[in-house]
Amino acid sequence: MSFDTLGLHAALSRAVADAGYTEPTEVQSRAIPPALAGRDLMVSSSTGSGKTASFVLPALTKVLAARGDGTQRRDRSAPQGPRILVLTPTRELAMQVAKAAVDYGRHVPGLRVATIVGGVPYGAQLKALRGPLDVLIATPGRLIDHMESGRAMLANIEMLILDEADRMLDMGFIEPIHHIAAATPKTRQTMMFSATFAGHVGRLAEELLREPQRIDVSSHTEAHADIEQRLHWADDLEHKNALLDHILTERSMEQAVVFTSTQRDADWLADRLADMGHHVASLHGGHPQGRRTRVLQGLRSKQLKILVATDVASRGIDVPSISHVINYGLPMKAEDYVHRIGRTGRAGRAGLAVTLAERRDAQMVHRIQHFTTQRIPAATIAGLEPKRVEPKPFARTERPAGKSFGPRPNGRPFKPAGKTFSKNGPSRAPR
Ligand code: ADP
Numbered sequence: 001m002s003f004d005t006l007g008l009h010a011a012l013s014r015a016v017a018d019a020g021y022t023e024p025t026e027v028q029s030r031a032i033p034p035a036l037a038g039r040d041l042m043v044s045s046s047t048g049s050g051k052t053a054s055f056v057l058p059a060l061t062k063v064l065a066a067r068g069d070g071t072q073r074r075d076r077s078a079p080q081g082p083r084i085l086v087l088t089p090t091r092e093l094a095m096q097v098a099k100a101a102v103d104y105g106r107h108v109p110g111l112r113v114a115t116i117v118g119g120v121p122y123g124a125q126l127k128a129l130r131g132p133l134d135v136l137i138a139t140p141g142r143l144i145d146h147m148e149s150g151r152a153m154l155a156n157i158e159m160l161i162l163d164e165a166d167r168m169l170d171m172g173f174i175e176p177i178h179h180i181a182a183a184t185p186k187t188r189q190t191m192m193f194s195a196t197f198a199g200h201v202g203r204l205a206e207e208l209l210r211e212p213q214r215i216d217v218s219s220h221t222e223a224h225a226d227i228e229q230r231l232h233w234a235d236d237l238e239h240k241n242a243l244l245d246h247i248l249t250e251r252s253m254e255q256a257v258v259f260t261s262t263q264r265d266a267d268w269l270a271d272r273l274a275d276m277g278h279h280v281a282s283l284h285g286g287h288p289q290g291r292r293t294r295v296l297q298g299l300r301s302k303q304l305k306i307l308v309a310t311d312v313a314s315r316g317i318d319v320p321s322i323s324h325v326i327n328y329g330l331p332m333k334a335e336d337y338v339h340r341i342g343r344t345g346r347a348g349r350a351g352l353a354v355t356l357a358e359r360r361d362a363q364m365v366h367r368i369q370h371f372t373t374q375r376i377p378a379a380t381i382a383g384l385e386p387k388r389v390e391p392k393p394f395a396r397t398e399r400p401a402g403k404s405f406g407p408r409p410n411g412r413p414f415k416p417a418g419k420t421f422s423k424n425g426p427s428r429a430p431r
């Protein structure tokens, strides 16, 4: 399968060749033709599979079609509003999509792309909204702000794209999405990308899409072929830190994203690693946009070797040299595990995803394994083997009959009989 068979405009085929792509990924070859034919689509496909181009290329095709034969001049006096609207959950992802639109649109004459995201001043955004615009990429909250002040014109939208729709709903954007969609013409084409179409994402799809074609390239149960997964059991925080330090100094370590459960942990751990001499920064939703942009830039330019991040900050991190993803704090939801490990093994490179779990994390490990229907192979590092026996995440069925364990606070796994924790309980990072 080559890009030529997809029916792309020559300007786009050239840009794709400039990017060095020789053939479309599976999601691209399956989504682009129906998208070009005007169909509504609901697409799920694993992270790193090339979804961005699968909607940006059809979107740019619409822009090119509107340019006509190039003889018509745009009427600059009339406010025109964009033809294409892409909604993304985070600022980083919006920036990523914008970059893709500019890259793939490099041979589209006079292409105008703007981003409307939170955490940055309004001035430049207002200016972008006033001028002629082809593609608008926005996070829902800030776009709503501009709509309420009458600055965002959505009456000419021909194509609405929801990227990572599941994430947007998780972040509470259901109302803004409905509000935004209602401001666009009913005749629009709509494409929705989501890891899952279960539950409320499926209901949103029913409301926004017309006779959508469903494209399901790979489910979350499919192994990430390019990502090796490993699980290290840690006795306590000190042991966990020793494991982390070892992994971060391995020779194969090019760049790593270390995930923590909370913003506080991210800052705390980044400080600790910086004290040890690592080139490291933290990235989480509590940081101002300027800092987040700088940090991602530092990662891309390799000035930073380690990024300590929370889940919210993780989407939109697309840096192919990330060799390691390390789960220092487990995610709150099993599906976030899949998104985290998708930060490595990108663009066909090999990646390693290491999970450092303490005993109290056993239940989450179990939930992740259940969600992906894969076991994460347990591993040890010579000299840093856990002293305790490996916890049994499936302890429920192995409980000795007739013995009462009493209530289980916090939903944590049972302490195995005969073992005691240290006086202060399992030690932990500030959470
Ligand atoms: P997703 O949105 O599915 O997580 P992206 O669209 O961010 O994935 O693409 C992941 C990476 O793959 C990006 O670095 C992108 O440049 C690269 N990529 C996309 N399409 C192709 C292709 N056809 N050939 C080679 N690399 C590609």
Ligand code: MG
Pocket (backbone or CB within 6 Å): 051, 052, 163
């Ligand atoms: Mg994507």
